[in-house]
Amino acid sequence: MRNVSEFCSGVCTGFSAAWAIARKDILIYYAKPNIIVSGMLFPLFMFLAFAVGRPADPATMVPGLIAITILFSSSSIEPVSIPLERRTKTFERLLSAPVSLHMVVLGESMSGFLYSCCVALVPLAAGMVLFRIPVPDFPVLAAGIILLSFCFATMGTLFAAYPTESPGDIMSMLNLVRLPLIFVSGVFVPIGQVPFPGQVIAYLSPLTYGNDLVQAGFGRATQFHTGIDIAALCIAIGIFQSLANRLYRAFNE
């Protein structure tokens, strides 16, 4: 009984510390120019590059815009904040605090997650208000936004484990992964029209399942059952969290 109570108390303490880390990141990084550029402007320009001049109905484009907005905004905080904190040695503060590495990774990811959820509301509101696009299954859309945001925020934290003090190093590596994902994950081009190697990557990409969930929320045709999308995103989150934990431990030696 005492062990259970100690465990519960430890978990609560860990979450409280993770939230403290997220709050700190919100206070410091949300208004940084490079976060705004990589998290908000970059997905907008990517979208315009696809959408301008194409005779597409906004209803078909808005779910994709939400998905890539989440991809870029959720993974834009930690690749900037963690190397900068390595440079100023403030990251050592987190690593030496009475907090498990899992909770440090969770706290770091939470700031990217919350940022992304807020940023995703912009194209969602634009779609609903300006283009009067209906959202017949709002809970599924919310699940899509939440899981996709958390998944890519954790991926951002995972990439930020690379032991550098330069955000540019991590952003370059991250873009090597993020940019191809847009083309193969069914965001703008249906997966069936992607060449075979791309289709293999598509089935491994969390963006495929997240985009599918968002499309489902808007009542559009989907590739997979909602349960499969949710399970795939949860598995990806677990893998990213576990890998991040291992890498931070290894690189901290």
Added chain:
Amino acid sequence: MHAIEAISLEKRFGTIQALAGISFSVEEGETFGFLGPNGAGKTTTIRILTGMTEPTGGSGRIFGRDVVREKIPARREIGIVHETSNIYTDLSAWENLIFTARLYNVGKRERESRAHDLLSVFGLAGRKDDKTKGFSKGMKRRLTIAMGLINNPRLLFLDEPTSGLDVQSNLIIRDVIRRLTGEGVTIFLTTHNIEEANILCDRVAIINRGRIAAIDTPERLKKTIQSVQSIEVAFDPSAAVRADELAEIDQVTAIRKMGDKYRLITGDPPAVIGGVMDYAGRSGLRIISINTLGPSLEDVFIRLTGLDEKGGGGTP
């Protein structure tokens, strides 16, 4: 129960052995100095004892808790002041303290009360809500130490707390260290300032090339090298002094210029005093002051770390 126990701690980075099985213990309430030249293994020892890295051999305990297996409970008992003033410069002094308190799970009422107290103690209350970006080096250092104390630790790791600071900050920090010692807080201090270790520490360990070279009270360490005594002499600056001629005085084993004074190292101070008098008379020099000095902790440090053999003879 010991506050710190290091038992045959080893750390290897590939082929490099950073720590070669060091053992020591620190008692509760003790101020323990950990001295050594750069690369001797000081930071690695602190990183192991604070659970930031794992030893490749041996073990460490903080108040009886293993620093690998019981890392989180062990860390709750300690405060860490890193060598760099690692504060968040985009946050205010208050926000920095409150954030650290939240990391250590300090309750709301207690963290606010402690933050107020610490800002007053460290002379930062007037700048509480200012972004720390504009703080001086000394103010940043004081805030870093305040952050290390926010969880009311039983053991404080202080890594170079006063390095390169102004006099005011130095005095405040040393005063706080003395006050903490009075309150029974254990302090593990690494410093390059050997005089600081001499006046603050109950015991010091000297580490060199990953091994403990000596561990004892400052006074007992000094007694181990009684042969290293010295004469400190200052001449009237109006006449030129030839250091090479001073070095040739019988029984002088080494000479160091210390500001406007010369320190002549010897095992026979009376003989050297006579020699210095003769030299001054011959050269028409007026002696302003002359003192006999026992071995300093710095002498012990230089002797044990072999810095004098490397052509140093200067302050490490």
